[in-house]
Amino acid sequence: MPETSPSSPAVAAGAPSAATATVPDGFVPLLVTDVVRETPEAVSVVFEIPPESRQQFRYNAGQYLTLSVCIDGAEHRRCYSMSSTPATGENLRVTIKRDRDGVVSNWINDAVAPGDRLHAAPPQGRFVLDESDREFVAFAGGSGITPVYSLLRSVLGHTTRSARLFYANRAESSVIFADALGNLSDRHANRFELRHHLDETHGVATPEGIESFLAGAGECEFYICGPAPFMETVEAALLNAGVPAARVHVERFASAVPELTAEEAAAVVTEEVTIELDRQKVTLPYRAGYTLMQMARSADMRPPSSCETGTCGTCIAQVTEGAAQLLNNDVLDDDEIAEGYVVTCQALPTTRTVRVVYE
Ligand SMILES: Cc1cc2nc3c(=O)[nH]c(=O)nc-3n(C[C@H](O)[C@H](O)[C@H](O)COP(=O)(O)OP(=O)(O)OC[C@H]3O[C@@H](n4cnc5c(N)ncnc54)[C@H](O)[C@@H]3O)c2cc1C
Structure with a gap:
């Protein structure tokens, strides 16, 4: 795991890394306009949304967005709920508390400053206000x-x-x-x-x-x-x-306890994975410990993805042959799982061959 270091290259406007950092599919570079220290352990980061992305970044109170940050050359994605309230018209703001030994939360607390640009995927989430008057x-x-x-x-x-x-x-x-x-x-x-x-x-x-x-x-x-x-x-x-x-x-901010550890999954002898995405079909040898999404990427495919924690559901696909077990799942219900649906970012194959189809 990369070290958190205030000197690590951020995706920062004006910083040498900014021009070279690639914006992941579905993400938008947002300008950090303010960083507010809330407590010794937490900062709020305020963003300006570019006019062309305002529609995409409309949100309901209670929703979250996904940040993709590059720390010491490695990309990390984490979800952060908006602490701002949309109806007030205030700028979009997230508030991030340090997680002990956590990579991204400490980096944001230590290194992010006004003028930086962070890559964000548009808001989502179901933790929103019910419509009752209770x-x-x-x-x-x-x-x-x-x-x-x-x-x-x-x-x-x-x-x-x-x-x-x-x-x-x-x-x-x-x-x-x-x-x-x-x-x-x-x-x-x-x-x-x-x-x-x-x-x-x-x-x-x-x-x-x-x-x-x-x-x-x-x-x-x-x-x-x-x-x-x-x-x-x-x-x-x-x-x-x-x-x-x-x-x-x-x-739930934290991933649930994994139902299957990577080591357990690696012990399953999967030989081959077939992936169907965007009219492409690729069969390739399985790499031990890889999720189905990592397998798709290793085949140079571009599967839809966002949070990469099994929370948002962007990467859902259906396992039509074989089986896979989920490290974490906050999206699919039992019926969907029974029909073979998986969040591919969390799905480790458990049979000799697996076929997965993105719709
Ligand atoms: C929908 C959603 C909304 C969220 N909103 C917020 C928010 O508003 N504010 C906020 O602060 N957070 C929020 N989170 C949590 C946030 O996404 C991150 O999980 C959090 O900031 C920790 O990330 P990190 O990179 O700092 O920690 P990580 O590096 O992911 O580590 C997390 C913890 O796991 C431990 N760990 C990591 N790897 C290992 C390992 N191999 N073995 C043992 N232990 C390990 C670390 O020591 C650390 O304690 C939200 C999460 C979700 C899913």
């Missing part, structure tokens, strides 16, 4: 505040719905948007309840704490985003309290 109840942990903050400002600014936010952090210094949230709470005191939960004071959030936060709530829609254990606690507490699953909206 109370909006959100649970955010750490960087999970980003889409929630965008949703919350939409609710308070553009609807008459009541809102509650339970925001968990390890310590006060990690609270992103602390002042802005305080202002929202003052301004909408009659219909917005804000509760900060700090682990250093109260220990980690518990089901009892979640339930007590719900006291007095009527008909609600629930939104959850944060570290996996936090999300599990909240989801379980809500379902135990009788909340219908359809009212619980979740956004």
